[in-house]
Amino acid sequence: MAERVGVYICHCGSNIAGMVDVEQVAKWAGENLEGVVVSRDYKFMCSSLGQAMIEEDIKKHNLTHVVVGACSPHLHEKTFRKACQNAGLNPYLCQMTNLREHVSWVSRDREKATEKARALVAAAVERVKRQEPLQPLSVDVNPATLVIGGGIAGLQATLELADAGYPVYVVERRPSIGGHMAQFDKTFPTLDCSACILTPKMSEAGQHPNVTLYTYSEVDEVSGSVGHFRVRIRRKARMVTEDKCTGCGICVEKCPRKVVDEDFEAGFGYRKAIYTPFPQAVPRIPVIDVHSCIWFERQKCRACEKLCPTGAIDFEQKDEIIELEVGNIIVATGWNMFDCRRIPQYGYGRLANVFTALEFERMCNAAGPTNGKILLRDGKTEPQTVAIVHCVGSRDSNHNEYCSGICCMAALKFGHLVLEKTKAEVYSFYIDMRTNQKGYEEFYHRLLEEGMHFVRGKVAEVTDAARRPDEAGKLIVQVEDTLLGKQRRIPVDMVILMGALEPQTDAKELGLKLGISCSMAGWYTERHPKLDPVATMTDGIFVAGTCQGPKDIPASVAQGAAAAARVMGMITKRKVWIEPVVATIDESRCSGCRICNNICPYNAIEYDEAKGVSRVITAMCKGCGTCVAACPAGVISGAHFSNEQVFAEIEGILWDALQEEKKAEPQAVTG
Amino acid sequence: MKYAYYPGCSLECNSAAYDHSVRAVADLLGIELREIDDWNCCGATEYFTQDELAACAVIARNLALVDPQLDQVVAPCAACYLNLRKVDHLMQENPELESKVNQCLAAGKLHYDPGRVRVRHLLDLIYSDFGEATLRDKVVQPLTGLRVACYYGCQIVRPFHGTDNPEQPTKLDEVFSWLGAEVVDFPVKAHCCGGHMTQISEPQAFEMIRRLLANAEEYKADVIVTMCPMCQLNLDAYQARVNGFFHTDYKIPIIFFTQLLGVAFGLDWKKLGFGKEIVPAEPVLRRKLTAVAAA
Numbered sequence: 009m010a011e012r013v014g015v016y017i018c019h020c021g022s023n024i025a026g027m028v029d030v031e032q033v034a035k036w037a038g039e040n041l042e043g044v045v046v047s048r049d050y051k052f053m054c055s056s057l058g059q060a061m062i063e064e065d066i067k068k069h070n071l072t073h074v075v076v077g078a079c080s081p082h083l084h085e086k087t088f089r090k091a092c093q094n095a096g097l098n099p100y101l102c103q104m105t106n107l108r109e110h111v112s113w114v115s116r117d118r119e120k121a122t123e124k125a126r127a128l129v130a131a132a133v134e135r136v137k138r139q140e141p142l143q144p145l146s147v148d149v150n151p152a153t154l155v156i157g158g159g160i161a162g163l164q165a166t167l168e169l170a171d172a173g174y175p176v177y178v179v180e181r182r183p184s185i186g187g188h189m190a191q192f193d194k195t196f197p198t199l200d201c202s203a204c205i206l207t208p209k210m211s212e213a214g215q216h217p218n219v220t221l222y223t224y225s226e227v228d229e230v231s232g233s234v235g236h237f238r239v240r241i242r243r244k245a246r247m248v249t250e251d252k253c254t255g256c257g258i259c260v261e262k263c264p265r266k267v268v269d270e271d272f273e274a275g276f277g278y279r280k281a282i283y284t285p286f287p288q289a290v291p292r293i294p295v296i297d298v299h300s301c302i303w304f305e306r307q308k309c310r311a312c313e314k315l316c317p318t319g320a321i322d323f324e325q326k327d328e329i330i331e332l333e334v335g336n337i338i339v340a341t342g343w344n345m346f347d348c349r350r351i352p353q354y355g356y357g358r359l360a361n362v363f364t365a366l367e368f369e370r371m372c373n374a375a376g377p378t379n380g381k382i383l384l385r386d387g388k389t390e391p392q393t394v395a396i397v398h399c400v401g402s403r404d405s406n407h408n409e410y411c412s413g414i415c416c417m418a419a420l421k422f423g424h425l426v427l428e429k430t431k432a433e434v435y436s437f438y439i440d441m442r443t444n445q446k447g448y449e450e451f452y453h454r455l456l457e458e459g460m461h462f463v464r465g466k467v468a469e470v471t472d473a474a475r476r477p478d479e480a481g482k483l484i485v486q487v488e489d490t491l492l493g494k495q496r497r498i499p500v501d502m503v504i505l506m507g508a509l510e511p512q513t514d515a516k517e518l519g520l521k522l523g524i525s526c527s528m529a530g531w532y533t534e535r536h537p538k539l540d541p542v543a544t545m546t547d548g549i550f551v552a553g554t555c556q557g558p559k560d561i562p563a564s565v566a567q568g569a570a571a572a573a574r575v576m577g578m579i580t581k582r583k584v585w586i587e588p589v590v591a592t593i594d595e596s597r598c599s600g601c602r603i604c605n606n607i608c609p610y611n612a613i614e615y616d617e618a619k620g621v622s623r624v625i626t627a628m629c630k631g632c633g634t635c636v637a638a639c640p641a642g643v644i645s646g647a648h649f650s651n652e653q654v655f656a657e658i659e660g661i662l663w664d665a666l667q668e669e670k671k672a673e674p675q676a677v678t679g
Numbered sequence: 680m681k682y683a684y685y686p687g688c689s690l691e692c693n694s695a696a697y698d699h700s701v702r703a704v705a706d707l708l709g710i711e712l713r714e715i716d717d718w719n720c721c722g723a724t725e726y727f728t729q730d731e732l733a734a735c736a737v738i739a740r741n742l743a744l745v746d747p748q749l750d751q752v753v754a755p756c757a758a759c760y761l762n763l764r765k766v767d768h769l770m771q772e773n774p775e776l777e778s779k780v781n782q783c784l785a786a787g788k789l790h791y792d793p794g795r796v797r798v799r800h801l802l803d804l805i806y807s808d809f810g811e812a813t814l815r816d817k818v819v820q821p822l823t824g825l826r827v828a829c830y831y832g833c834q835i836v837r838p839f840h841g842t843d844n845p846e847q848p849t850k851l852d853e854v855f856s857w858l859g860a861e862v863v864d865f866p867v868k869a870h871c872c873g874g875h876m877t878q879i880s881e882p883q884a885f886e887m888i889r890r891l892l893a894n895a896e897e898y899k900a901d902v903i904v905t906m907c908p909m910c911q912l913n914l915d916a917y918q919a920r921v922n923g924f925f926h927t928d929y930k931i932p933i934i935f936f937t938q939l940l941g942v943a944f945g946l947d948w949k950k951l952g953f954g955k956e957i958v959p960a961e962p963v964l965r966r967k968l969t970a971v972a973a974a
Contacts, residue, residue: 351846352844352847353846355866469846471866471867472866473866473867473890473894473897474893474897475893
């Protein structure tokens with residue numbers, strides 16, 4: 009049967025047409041490419057009118073294949089496949105070629121861009137003629153969901169799903185859920201108590217019949233795909249048997265080893281070697297930190313074991329591996345604070361009374377090391393002047409270019425707390441004041457009225473090198489006041505550094521396990537920055553909260569709920585259609601060498617002992633083609649990416665060169 | 680190990696102590712310094728503001744004169760070090776400038792391919808190529824009990840700060856702590872000494888010098904060690920006039936870091952150029968170091 013191809017070149021407004029002569033490309037394809045029976049250009053091919061045009065042509069001209077030259081297939085492949093399907097054409101007979109991201113947006117020369125567009129269209133036409141109809145595969149969606157991270161975003165998602173009646177597994181690497189929000193004292197701009205609004209959610213998650221918490225645990229491995237992920241979770245040895253522990257706390261009380269708590273207390277307070285990070289921890293089961301425990305250091309003590317009334321301490325406990333099956337995964341792994349020592353001129357770690365924002369959160373917290381009193385590092389003296397330095401490690405080309413978003417508001421909150429709790433003068437050193445959410449600008453004005461001093465300028469240095477008598481014994485903040493156009497030196501007693509929010513240090517590693525990507529800065533990339541903010545490019549994996557970018561509590565909660573809604577949508581569909589772009593093994597010719605079994609990155613090839621052949625588990629195959637290339641007998645074929653299709657595509661790219669070759673060899677020219 | 684050596688003008692005269700001590704310490708460490716034949720002035724900080732191309736050509740001439748067998752040059756003076764690195768960098772970044780500079784050099788039958796010669800500071804060499812174990816091994820006279828303020832100045836760490844943190848550098852601190860010295864916190868360690876400001880406005884210059892001396896005194900430093908002839912000159916030679924101007928009484932010896940390295944390595948003090956400084960260093964060093972030895 010002769011192929012009858014329709015070619016559709018999109019202007020994308022001026023996005024493509026501004027750099028590529030789209031009319032000419034369409035005309036050229038119609039006149040030169042074999043099998044093209046209709047070739048058109050249109051302002052917006054993805055519009056309903058554009059789609060209708062394709063559908064009508066398919067019917068009118070009996071098209072067998074369709075090529076759309078437009079944007080990235082990530083955006084509109086589904087749209088055009090659907091249009092073909094509407095007109096009775098198998099959707100896998102439609103091929104998109106990317107004339108926007110791959111051509112117009114990355115070109116400066118109109119003529120060359122047009123030439124490249126022609127080559128890409130020719131490639132798509134040559135390829136599409138060899139494409140075969142495929143039937144999508146359906147997979148049942150497991151109603152269980154894995155939430156990675158038990159901070160506020162993860163908790164919100166968990167409770168939304170659990171309340172809707174679906175099972176949720178939460179994996180949290182710390183000993184308790186709660187995340188950073190559990191460390192805070194007050195939340196902006198309403199100044200309500202962080203613990204008061206968070207702990208009910210924590211205990212609800214802890215007690216919910218549909219929720220299983222795995223705290224002090226990490227995700228080791230993820231396999232499978234949407235609907236049926238298989239997850240291996242490592243439950244780190246807690247050295248405390250969860251079933252026996254009642255959370256009475258006598259072990260913590262009697263433990264003789266006290267160490268600096270670098271995690272929950274941000275290095276500002278102490279904890280024992282056996283500890284629960286904070287009183288309202290969920291679960292209330294302590295963990296033994298084997299790096300500081302005296303028993304693990306020199307085989308002495310075991311005080312906790314002797315005193316535990318239920319015999320819950322188990323020094324022999326080992327890491328435990330748990331395997332789960334879930335339909336969807338929500339990633340809510342949160343953020344880390346910028347290490348303020350990386351800007352040595354601000355003195356953190358060198359000058360005692362320079363604090364990080366997290367240390368100050370703990371200081372303000374009534375349950376923190378100072379019982380909520382604002383004191384200098386000596387633990388006694390109340391500061392008379394406090395400086396808050398914004399943008400430490402953010403909006404700084406030496407470290408992170410992005411704006412951390414929340415620090416201005418957090419700084420205002422700190423200012424308010426200092427003014428409320430002490431008689432100190434408060435200075436804020438800011439570059440721009442960014443208070444652009446509901447109630448935020450009003451909060452800024454409140455602080456202006458409360459008498460906080462605002463100095464616009466990036467701090468050059470914080471030093472104890474006094475120049476004038478009034479600077480002696482103080483920390484001096486050297487700054488260019490850009491509103492006055494003057495250098496200023498402001499002596500203060502305490503400096504708070506608003507460290508940037510940074511991605512988790514192992515975000516890329518987890519991303520690789522899940523098959524989702526990170527931005528240059530290390531934040532997880534959403535499917536579409538505006539229109540699909542919680543989905544990722546991998547079906548069935550969603551992101552929520554600060555792991556996707558800096559955001560405050562309301563935004564994290566909104567994303568958590570949004571991700572849960574998306575997951576619920578998947579679950580209620582019960583089945584998902586997955587791409588039939590998979591590998592198949594010709595069993596009659598397979599020698600059973602099993603090379604493909606080991607090479608498959610998705611563990612999607614099984615070995616049939618009885619028949620002595622390998623077989624692809626279609627539901628797990630992602631169509632990557634690794635086995636196709638590796639098979640020494642060449643008996644594995646990848647649907648939609650056959651050798652014939654790929655070579656035809658290459659010949660299409662080289663269309664111009666092939667024509668010249670044909671001219672040079674007149675005998676090769678045929679009708 | 681062989682390196683080309685670019686002493687620069689200061690080390691010929693007012694900072695001869697630096698030159699002597701660099702050579703003595705290098706000799707001890709087995710670093711062979713081959714002085715570039717017929718080197719010329721780097722133009723210091725001034726020439727660049729007058730005529731950029733000429734300034735570049737004058738500096739590039741020195742790089743072009745580096746023995747083709749050698750690919751690293753050691754420049755102890757901060758201004759020379761910065762200028763050599765700057766020109767090499769500018770020529771790599773800007774092909775137009777590179778071709779103009781090479782046209783100039785061609786008049787003297789010279790040519791320089793940017794990137795051919797790596798400009799090193801002796802501190803970086805000692806810190807990175809020798810390291811803690813080697814240096815500790817060489818100590819004959821531990822600097823125990825001596826309170827040292829390490830003064831980096833502004834040019835060595837900026838703007839090409841590939842080798843140390845530009846705001847709070849630490850390599851010199853580390854080296855002296857390896858040798859047993861009590862390195863004091865010196866927050867102004869990378870601040871400017873005023874450079875040639877003494878020739879323009881004395882009150883301004885004196886204030887800049889006073890801040891450095893005051894900070895060293897506040898931290899009870901016995902000596903300030905420097906890596907720059909300009910810094911040494913300003914802090915040492917103008918110390919008395921600063922005292923007169925502010926009615927202060929600073930008496931802090933300012934010595935080159937290589938001089939103190941030499942002391943720790945047990946080299947002859949005369950060979951290290953002691954006695955050329957205006958605020959005498961020997962009495963303080965002898966008192967501190969023997970006091971510890973006696974105790």
